[in-house]
Every structure is written in structure tokens, then in C-alpha cells.
Amino acid sequence: MTLSQQEVAKVAALARLALFDHELATMTSELSNIVGFVSLLEELDTTNVDPLAHPLDAENVFRDDVPSPSLSTAEALQSAPRHDGQYFLVPAVLGESGAA
Amino acid sequence: MQPADLSAIDLVAAVRQGDLSAVQCTEAFLNRIQYCNGAINAFLNVDRAGALACAESIDVRRRSGQPLGPLAGLPVAVKDALCTADLPTTAASKMLENFRPPYDAFVVSRLRQADAVIVGKTNMDEFAMGGSNENSAFGPVHNPWDFSRAPGGSSGGSAACVAADMTPVAIGSDTGGSIRQPAGLCGITGLKPTYGRVSRRGLIAFASSLDQIGPMARSAADCALVLETIAGHDPGDSTSLTDAVPRYTSLLEQPLAGVRVGRVPEHFAAGLDPEVAKGVEEAFAVLKAAGATVHDIAMPHAKYGVATYYLVAPCEASSNLARYDGAHYGHRASAKPSSAFESPLIEMYCRSRAEGFGPEVKRRIMLGTYALSSGYYDAYYAKALKVRRLIRQDYLDAFEHVDLIGGPVSATPAFKLGEKTGDPLAMYLVDLYTVSTNLAGVGGISFPCGFTKSGLPIGFQLQAPALGEPLLLRASDRFQRLTDWHLRRPPNLTALCTPKG
Numbered sequence: 001m002t003l004s005q006q007e008v009a010k011v012a013a014l015a016r017l018a019l020f021d022h023e024l025a026t027m028t029s030e031l032s033n034i035v036g037f038v039s040l041l042e043e044l045d046t047t048n049v050d051p052l053a054h055p056l057d058a059e060n061v062f063r064d065d066v067p068s069p070s071l072s073t074a075e076a077l078q079s080a081p082r083h084d085g086q087y088f089l090v091p092a093v094l095g096e097s098g099a100a
Numbered sequence: 101m102q103p104a105d106l107s108a109i110d111l112v113a114a115v116r117q118g119d120l121s122a123v124q125c126t127e128a129f130l131n132r133i134q135y136c137n138g139a140i141n142a143f144l145n146v147d148r149a150g151a152l153a154c155a156e157s158i159d160v161r162r163r164s165g166q167p168l169g170p171l172a173g174l175p176v177a178v179k180d181a182l183c184t185a186d187l188p189t190t191a192a193s194k195m196l197e198n199f200r201p202p203y204d205a206f207v208v209s210r211l212r213q214a215d216a217v218i219v220g221k222t223n224m225d226e227f228a229m230g231g232s233n234e235n236s237a238f239g240p241v242h243n244p245w246d247f248s249r250a251p252g253g254s255s256g257g258s259a260a261c262v263a264a265d266m267t268p269v270a271i272g273s274d275t276g277g278s279i280r281q282p283a284g285l286c287g288i289t290g291l292k293p294t295y296g297r298v299s300r301r302g303l304i305a306f307a308s309s310l311d312q313i314g315p316m317a318r319s320a321a322d323c324a325l326v327l328e329t330i331a332g333h334d335p336g337d338s339t340s341l342t343d344a345v346p347r348y349t350s351l352l353e354q355p356l357a358g359v360r361v362g363r364v365p366e367h368f369a370a371g372l373d374p375e376v377a378k379g380v381e382e383a384f385a386v387l388k389a390a391g392a393t394v395h396d397i398a399m400p401h402a403k404y405g406v407a408t409y410y411l412v413a414p415c416e417a418s419s420n421l422a423r424y425d426g427a428h429y430g431h432r433a434s435a436k437p438s439s440a441f442e443s444p445l446i447e448m449y450c451r452s453r454a455e456g457f458g459p460e461v462k463r464r465i466m467l468g469t470y471a472l473s474s475g476y477y478d479a480y481y482a483k484a485l486k487v488r489r490l491i492r493q494d495y496l497d498a499f500e501h502v503d504l505i506g507g508p509v510s511a512t513p514a515f516k517l518g519e520k521t522g523d524p525l526a527m528y529l530v531d532l533y534t535v536s537t538n539l540a541g542v543g544g545i546s547f548p549c550g551f552t553k554s555g556l557p558i559g560f561q562l563q564a565p566a567l568g569e570p571l572l573l574r575a576s577d578r579f580q581r582l583t584d585w586h587l588r589r590p591p592n593l594t595a596l597c598t599p600k601g
Binding site for chain 1: 199201294296341422426427429432451457462467469525542
């Protein structure tokens with residue numbers, strides 16, 4: 001199984017992960033190896049097998065929608081890289097990078 | 101007698117009876133940490149002042165006749181994947197280097213309520229991804245039995261901490277073997293409870309359908325003591341089980357007569373170190389001598405465990421780690437003008453994650469994102485979930501015939517630091533004997549069953565059906581009444597450690 005650098009770059013963009021050029025080559029070869037390994041599962045016939053997402057077949061858990069205390073604004077902001085005391089501050093959502 | 105020579109059960113009794121003050125006990129272990137940790141690097145953060153203040157308050161309450169919790173005065177080290185409101189919580193990642201959680205993990209709250217003394221946070225593979233502790237952003241942990249070797253991972257700091265007597269017990273987490281494998285490589289006892297037995301609230305999420313917190317200690321009896329404190333339902337984790345928590349320490353006495361232990365012949369295929377194989381076979385003999393019977397069983401899908409795990413876990417990780425966006429907490433990169441990104445916000449996301457995450461975490465995010473992406477989802481993620489059901493069915497079928505499944509916990513004793521770091525796939529294969537437990541959601545325990553000629557511990561693993569912790573602990577405890585492997589200490593450790601500060 002071989003992935004192309006183009007495919008890996010696309011996955012990096014989906015994962016919101018900047019990859020440097022030298023990382024792209026290494027990542028492509030490592031991911032190809034790992035994907036080749038996990039492709040071992042192809043040899044198993046799973047036609048009539050249901051997927052198992054949760055090991056103990058848990059059922060949904062409901063509770064009454066009752067207001068209760070939660071984190072204060074100050075606590076929620078305490079580890080924020082940037083905030084103004086009320087809100088998290090982030091760079092511009094629209095516009096070209098570097099233009100803001 | 102020094103506090104380090106006592107079991108956790110005896111330490112707690114000594115503090116309760118007033119034979120030992122909580123401060124004396126805590127100081128003894130803090131001094132040991134100060135002496136040994138420079139050479140071993142098991143701790144990312146030691147809270148000397150906080151631990152002594154906690155111990156002092158326990159002594160004050162004891163002297164005034166107030167009731168004490170069941171772990172009063174017991175020093176505990178906590179893996180840095182569990183949130184502590186009064187201590188940094190980094191998951192051994194640059195991403196969370198400056199993170200201060202706004203709340204305690206459920207398990208940490210339970211430990212505090214029980215009057216345990218939290219002495220610090222232990223080193224680990226970054227975000228619990230790894231089998232050697234070499235993926236820590238803050239340097240590897242050295243195995244106390246041989247400093248040139250890895251302690252295993254990802255709970256390598258917790259394992260090394262107990263092995264070097266820096267605390268009597270530690271808390272770990274296990275997503276694919278991260279408690280059991282380092283326990284095996286460091287010669288201690290580590291329990292991964294049934295999925296959901298212990299609340300995951302406040303555990304930094306890696307793979308939510310696999311993650312489970314558990315105790316690591318010198319003995320199974322000490323693991324039982326800690327488990328009965330940390331297990332139980334938590335409304336803050338809707339996957340935590342509502343089943344009543346037994347008093348595990350009171351269920352250890354019953355002999356093993358009639359207990360059926362399964363042995364999987366494929367576990368002994370090529371690749372298993374001959375000395376490990378010998379130690380494991382001898383462990384089966386000990387269980388037989390204790391009255392158990394041993395039966396060969398088939399686990400036809402065992403060989404697919406690692407491949408299934410390395411799809412399921414990275415897929416869940418890629419989703420869980422999407423929260424590290426540089427906006428709410430964690431590392432944020434400084435802006436660098438570039439036209440390579442759609443917007444300043446996207447640039448901030450991509451650069452923050454590139455700078456904050458280490459190579460293994462990036463690989464797993466990439467693998468998971470790939471396997472979940474359009475066009476590949478069915479071939480990889482959905483396929484892995486189907487095989488996961490087949491693997492669980494193997495367990496359900498096996499437990500029709502046996503009460504426990506025994507075997508190796510890892511194929512080799514502790515390997516050299518650096519030996520596998522150049523080959524991610526080789527590192528994944530160290531999880532061969534442990535990942536299926538998590539895929540099936542059952543419990544497993546590992547404990548030492550011998551040593552190699554060169555003096556490295558050999559681990560033995562037992563697995564039980566869901567909620568089979570009483571039998572896991574009872575069988576391990578019985579083994580430890582008949583052997584003394586778990587009481588061995590790394591030789592010359594005191595001489596090898598260079599005191600720091």
C-alpha cells in the first residue's frame with residue numbers, strides 16, 4: 001500500500017496539521033507502511049458481521065435537563081492563550097492568512 | 101522498618117493506628133523521589149509542599165479523633181493524563197505544557213476524599229501514545245532495573261515510580277496495554293479494569309471506547325485496595341458502570357481450586373523470547389499448584405488484534421485531539437504571514453497543532469484522519485469495527501470454557517531505549533498481547549513471574565470476563581502468596597541514583 005505525498009498533504013489539511021516539506025516525505029512513507037500493515041484485515045470475510053463501536057453494548061443515558069453549576073467564566077478562561085476576560089480571542093475567521 | 105518496606109495495606113494500617121504519622125510516611129517517599137527521580141525521570145511534577153500539607157492535615161485530624169478515609173496517609177503518584185486542579189497537567193505534551201485544569205479528575209477527587217496523599221504527576225508517552233515512554237516531550241523514563249532500557253509505556257513513569265519505591269502505588273491508564281505492559285517490564289503489578297469500571301471524567305481522552313484508568317502497585321492486594329476507592333459510577337462519565345463496587349480486599353481469601361485458566365497456544369509462537377516463554381509456563385505451573393486447572397483454548401482472531409487496534413484507536417484519537425485548536429487552552433503558535441492557509445484562523449490551528457504535537461501523536465492523528473476520510477471509511481474504520489466484534493466474540497466463546505485467560509504480557513523483557521524509535525510499526529507490535537483486552541472491554545492484570553538471566557522482570561498477564569476483577573485480583577494475590585517475584589527490588593538502585601537538589 002503506497003500513499004502519495006499529495007494524498008498525505010490532503011489528510012494533513014483535513015487534520016488541521018501543518019506539515020513541513022521534510023515531514024511530508026517521512027509521513028508518507030511511515031503512513032504507507034502502517035496502512036499496509038493494517039490492510040491485513042482485508043483477508044477476513046466480515047460480510048455478515050455488525051460493527052462494534054462500544055465494547056459493552058452501552059445504551060444511551062438520559063438525564064433530566066436541569067440547570068446546575070458549571071465552570072465560571074474565569075475558570076473556563078484560565079488556560080486560554082488569549083482572552084479579554086469575557087471571551088476567547090482568536091485570529092480573523094475570514095480573510096487571507098497574513099493579511100490580518 | 102522503613103515505610104518503603106511496607107505494603108500499601110500495611111502503611112494505611114500503620115497510619116490509622118498511629119504507628120507512623122502521615123507526615124513521616126510522606127516525607128520518606130518524597131525523600132526517595134528526591135534521591136532517585138533525577139536518574140529515572142518518572143515524575144514531571146513533584147508537589148512536595150502540597151503533599152506535606154495534606155499529610156499534616158491528616159495527622160491533625162487523627163490526633164483529634166476525627167474519622168480518616170480508607171487511604172489515609174498513602175502516598176500516590178498520578179499519571180499526568182489525569183487532571184489535577186492544583187497541579188499542571190501536560191499529558192507529557194508541549195501542547196499542554198502550561199495547562200492548568202479547572203477541575204480534578206473523578207479518580208483524583210476519589211483519592212483526595214479517601215485521604216490519599218498525591219505526591220506528584222508521572223511521566224508518560226505523549227497523550228498516552230506509545231509503548232516505551234520515549235514519546236514524552238519531557239524526556240524518557242529509565243527502567244529502574246536497567247537505566248539503559250525503557251520502562252514500557254505509556255504509563256512508564258507510574259511503573260518506574262513504584263518499581264523504584266518512590267511511591268507504594270500509582271495511577272495509570274490503559275488504552276491498549278499502557279498499564280499492563282509497563283508493569284510487566286518494571287516488575288510490578290498493574291490492573292486494567294473492565295471498560296467503564298472506573299470513571300474517565302478528567303482523564304485526557306485518547307481513544308474513548310478503549311481508555312480505562314487503573315491502579316499500579318507492588319502487589320495485587322494493594323491494587324485491590326486502590327481499586328475499591330476509585331471504582332464506581334460517576335454521572336460525569338455516562339459510560340461508567342452502575343454495578344455495585346465489591347470490597348475487593350475482602351474477596352482475596354478463597355482458594356483457586358476449580359478455577360479454569362485458559363492458555364492460548366498461539367501466544368507461544370515465534371517472536372516470544374524464550375526466557376519469557378519459560379517464565380510464563382512456570383507461572384501456569386504455580387497456578388496449577390494453587391488448585392487451578394489449565395486448558396488450551398483458541399482465540400482465532402488474536403492475530404488481527406494489533407491491526408484492528410491501530411485503526412480504532414487512531415480514529416478515535418484524531419477525533420478526540422481535534423479539541424487542541426490553540427483557542428481554548430494549550431499551545432498557540434505565533435502568527436507568521438503565509439498564503440498557504442485559507443484564513444488567519446486556519447493558519448493558527450494548523451501551526452499550533454504542528455508545534456504542539458510530537459511525531460507519534462501526529463502520525464496517529466494522520467492515520468485516523470485518513471481512515472475516517474471519505475472513500476476510506478468503509479475499507480478501514482468500519483472494517484476494523486467488524487473485526488473488533490469478532491475479537492470480542494473470541495473472548496465470549498473462550499469464557500464459556502475458562503474463567504481466566506493467562507499468558508505473556510509482552511514478547512520480550514524491557515528493550516533498550518532507542519531500540520525501536522526509528523520504526524513506528526515495530527513499536528506498535530509490542531502491544532501484541534495487550535490490545536485485544538481493550539477491544540473486548542474486559543479486564544486484565546499483569547504481575548512479575550520471574551526474571552531473565554540478566555536480571556530483567558518477566559510479566560504474566562491474566563484476563564477475565566467483564567467485571568471479573570475479584571477473580572483477577574484473587575488469582576494474582578494467590579500467585580503472590582506462593583512466589584516472591586513481586587517483592588524483588590532493583591539491585592544497587594540507591595548507589596546508581598545521583599541525588600538531585
